Amino acid sequence: MQIIVAFPKMENAKSIKNILVKHGFHVGAVCITGDQTLQHADILGEGLVVCTARLRDMMWRQLREYLPSTFEMIVLASGDFWEGEEMEQVTRLAMPLKVHELIGMTEMVTASMEKRKRQKKFRRGERSQEEEEVLRSAKQILMKRKSMTEEEAHRYIQKCSMDTGRGLLETARMIQSMIGGGSDDSEHDRGRFR
Numbered sequence: 247m248q249i250i251v252a253f254p255k256m257e258n259a260k261s262i263k264n265i266l267v268k269h270g271f272h273v274g275a276v277c278i279t280g281d282q283t284l285q286h287a288d289i290l291g292e293g294l295v296v297c298t299a300r301l302r303d304m305m306w307r308q309l310r311e312y313l314p315s316t317f318e319m320i321v322l323a324s325g326d327f328w329e330g331e332e333m334e335q336v337t338r339l340a341m342p343l344k345v346h347e348l349i350g351m352t353e354m355v356t357a358s359m360e361k362r363k364r365q366k367k368f369r370r371g372e373r374s375q376e377e378e379e380v381l382r383s384a385k386q387i388l389m390k391r392k393s394m395t396e397e398e399a400h401r402y403i404q405k406c407s408m409d410t411g412r413g414l415l416e417t418a419r420m421i422q423s424m425i426g427g428g429s430d431d432s433e434h435d436r437g438r439f440r
Contacts, residue, residue: 247356248274248293252283252309254302262296262348269349271356280304284312292316294355296348299323310336318355318411320348337410354420358412377415384418387426 249271253259256278263273274293275286280301287295295313299306299321306321313319319336322343337355339347381403388399407417 247359248272248290250275250277250283250286250293250295252277252295252297252301254278254298254300265345265348266352271352278302280309283309287313287317294318294320296320299327318359320351320355358416380415380418384421387421391425
C-alpha cells in the first residue's frame, strides 16, 4: 500500500515519513502542497494520504474532493479544529500526535483497503446470524454508553462506516472492541467514535 505524506512544513512531513517507514509502511511521496499530493496520487493510482488539515494551498476537504476514490485519508489536526466539521471519507487523528495512534490507525486503514481490494466489493444477499449478532451487540453498546435509541445507534454505525470507508460489520466490530472492550484506554478510544 502506497502512502503519501503531506504537511506544509517539509521537516514535519519527513518526520511522519520516518515514523511510518520505521514501522514497515512504504511512503511513496512526501509533499508540502495539495497540488503535489494530487500529482503523486495520479501517478500511484491508489493508496493512503496522511496529511494535516491545512496544506499550503488547500484544506483537507478540497484535497479529499480532488483525490481519486481509490485513496483513503488520515487527517491530523488539533481537537478543537474538528468542532462542527462533518467528516466525509476520512479518518482523523488529534494533534499533538501520539506515534502509537498514528501507527494503529494506519494499520487499520491499510488493512481495510487491502481487504476491500481482495473482496472486489461483492455483496451478499442476507447477513448470517453471527453477523446480525455483531450488529445487535454494537448497537446495544452504543445504546448503553451513549444513551442512544436503537435507531440512532444503527444510523451512527452506518455513518461511521461511510465516514471511514469500512463495511458495516467491520465498523460494528471496531465499536465492540474499542467502546465495549472495557480497557483502561476505553475513555480515550470512545473519543474516536463521537
